[in-house]
Amino acid sequence: MSKQTLVSCGVAAAALLTGLAASQPAWAQMSDGVVKIGVLTDMSGPYSGMGGPGSVAAAQLAIDDCLAAECKGMKIELISADHQNKADVGAATARQWLEQDKVDAMVDLTNSSVSLAVQKLIKEKGGIAMYSGPATTKLTNDDCATNGFHWMFDTYSQAAVGAAGLTKAGFKDWYFLTVDYAFGHSLEKDASEQVIANGGKVLGAVRHPLNNSDFSSFLLQAQASKAQVIGLANGGQDTVNAVKQAKEFGIDGKTQKLAALLVFLSDVHALGLNTAQGLSYAEGFYWDADEPSRALAARFEAKVKGAKPTMVQGGVYSSTLHYLRSVAAAGTDDWQKVAATMRKLPINDPVMHNASIRPDGRVIHDMYVYEVKSPAESKYPWDYLKKVGTVPAAEAFQPLSKSTCPLVKG
DSSP: OOHHHHHHHHHHHHHHHHHHHHHSOGGGGSGGGOEEEEEEEOSSSTTTTTSHHHHHHHHHHHHHHHHTTTTTTOOEEEEEEEOTTOHHHHHHHHHHHHHTSOOOEEEEOOSHHHHHHHHHHHHHHOOEEEESSOOOGGGGTTTOOTTEEEOSOOHHHHIIIIIHHHHHTTOOEEEEEEESSHHHHHHHHHHHHHHHHTTOEEEEEEEEOTTOSOOHHHHHHHHHTTOSEEEEEOOTHHHHHHHHHHHHTTOSSSSSEEEESSOOHHHHHHHOHHHHTTOEEEESOOTTSSHHHHHHHHHHHHHSTTOOOOHHHHHHHHHHHHHHHHHHHHTSOOHHHHHHHHHHSOBOSSSOSSBEEOTTSBEEOOEEEEEEOOTTTOOSTTOOEEEEEEEOHHHHSOOGGGOOOTTSOO
């Protein structure tokens, strides 16, 4: 073979390699060749029912759906960890993920104290965090970040729907039973402001530790206040325990009304319809709302036997899918480019319809008021709720004019 032939073969081979490289999807050249997502959640504590293993399953469903569409050919890895509802544990895990394990995005982050610690970390280290489990509005106010997104609900949305609605209906005097950390404080503050703004007054509050089992002394103080409404500024197993014990104390709505400001489908399931019937609360997602949500719920139940997805788990699915679609659209996993793309793309999926992301990182969408059915009204497993109202996105979340987020101009 002549030198000229060898050169020609070399040129041809180089051209072939160039062509093959050009035919690969853009994400084949991403950092480490893989998009890594971490679910940081409560795996065994008071919030494990609304998040926990179900959040991991929801994230995997989103990955499966994107791989079948926009993300076809992309290498995606999913990992998870239990933050134990401790800010230091959550922050240490997130730091290891970002610095050593090269995690690109974190989802769920149930627990407000954990989420605030993670938000501080991603401002320093980069990466993306999507919060569907925590409720504190600090995430989109003073502590907002270009790479932090608050997905499903917050204390303002729960207060705007729950506390405002009851006060407008004539229940003017309130007393709060509040879990003693960032989430409870934020929910009590936002609910109190809604009560006062609508002509009511707050007679007092008592605070209890997270994951509390005995509410007797706190309920006695609330009863002694003679308030028309005892507002539960807590969540998860704490709400379940408080509602059950309130019934035992005779708080049945005749002389004092119990208002659970943050309730999840898993809480209703744990309470049972006999105890929970009549409770009304704000939801961002209900599994039985329409055909797309029912189809997603059926796939979820196949992974998490005997359960339907909660609002938090629905948020994990939606946020994970939107993140991956944004990676595909940007053609990179560079967090700055992906974060910018996430803000541009509309959010449409079986959980959220026509949602969008504001400059403060708040995902804006309609919220719904649901009432727990009586046992006689329930026709099949997990048929727990009936919709009684819709709160438009513009009313459900804190207006930008009141934001203290440095990213909001004017």
